[in-house]
Amino acid sequence: MVSTSAFARSAALVGDPARANMLAALMDGRALTAKELARAAGVTPQTASGHLARLTEGGLLAVEQQGRHRYHRVASASVAHMLESIMSVAAECGGVARGKPISVGPRDKALRHARTCYDHLAGELAVRLADKLIERGHVDFSADGGALTPEGATFLIALGVQFEAKSSHAASGRGSRLFCRPCLDWSERRSHIAGAVGAAICQCCLGHGWVKRLDGTRAIEVTPAGRRGFASAFDLFIEN
Amino acid sequence: MVSTSAFARSAALVGDPARANMLAALMDGRALTAKELARAAGVTPQTASGHLARLTEGGLLAVEQQGRHRYHRVASASVAHMLESIMSVAAECGGVARGKPISVGPRDKALRHARTCYDHLAGELAVRLADKLIERGHVDFSADGGALTPEGATFLIALGVQFEAKSSHAASGRGSRLFCRPCLDWSERRSHIAGAVGAAICQCCLGHGWVKRLDGTRAIEVTPAGRRGFASAFDLFIEN
């Protein structure tokens, strides 16, 4: 039995304000150092170190050492998905202190429009992009949890999307990362593209300068070049 | 901005062992009384009452009063989805105390095979059922976050599936409940059918006696009648 205590433990790790701030800062998929995370959480490095140890031990974060720096990142896509789903609930029920209809700030608006979700694109932009790819038969979400069709692969490669060559590790059973997986978008309530394909598309868009990250948040902005690019490549027209 | 403190608060509510046990007990979509939940959590009724008040205040539970009984249930499908995603992470990283390959108990096996997820079917059974319906063109997950086709509606109604007649409330914007939504299955890593259609199918299967709940868990069992029913209605053959 997956003990309910493991269930509580995972949630408790996210439940501390300092750790929640750290996780929120890591939600864009980047790897940050302990000091940066301490700043983000508003605590001293010692305290942050303790929290990071717990998060790593609990399987929520993975750490990579480079010289005297230790880079922390979200451990897996399923952890990122869990964090997104908690955010979704918090957004729904969090602000109802006095029945107010959840005033949505401009910050929120930007997040709803386009953001990163761990390592792939999310928000309205990503959902519309997924729609286009499905419409053209490049991606199929109805089959076996999501698949990239041969035509889709050809199309994306021609566009400059580079997929990981890690097929050796990809064969390691059902625990391995799904190639092209639907991911339910918390703001749009519809699926966008996650998995290796989603990550590669995101990298491609960043590489082409079509989108760029906004300051220290998960929100992203579509550049003028991006508007042209999305229009010509995907027949997708972004307003604003 | 959806404050990160709301984020932490939602997670912290799930993070307490007693509350986690209560939520786990409610994951099958039933509504339970405070006393039953106190037993499930292993605490006294007073303590349980306090926890339930917090969970309700936090928007995770909804409560319905009937005479001197107060029935508590999971507040929404998105909350149920959050709980499933936390379980998913807990199942992955929870048992790795000593690198052991997560020994899967018989209880777990039953859960993986067939269970309820809030108000609809989940597990291998549900995923295979979804596959069949997609294959026949009764359900379409590629369109607009999931849709029931006209043929699908005809087929299900003929089968005795009864949909809610709440179309008045269903018109209340995008926040309203999706009619037929894909829900990523944590054990199978593939989508099954959620939303109103998923709930109606689950009700139908229970009503026909095709499946029945096992004692106090979320696991369900396919009856002999169910094996015949799934085979004739969906061309779906259940072993074991």
Add this chain to the structure above:
DNA sequence: CCGAAGCTTCGGTCGCGGCCGAAGTATCCT
């Protein structure tokens, strides 16, 4: 080899929150 930087470990303080016993309120039954 020395100092600085990044991070962790240790030790001690302190406050939040879980827990229960007892008492209070509401509802049902006869």
Add this chain to the structure above:
DNA sequence: AGGATACTTCGGCCGCGACCGAAGCTTCGG
């Protein structure tokens, strides 16, 4: 009415864990 049941509120106890200061460890640069 009287008693039983379901649940909540109040008050006090207690322990876990978050936090920081100080000290230790490792790596990098000169």
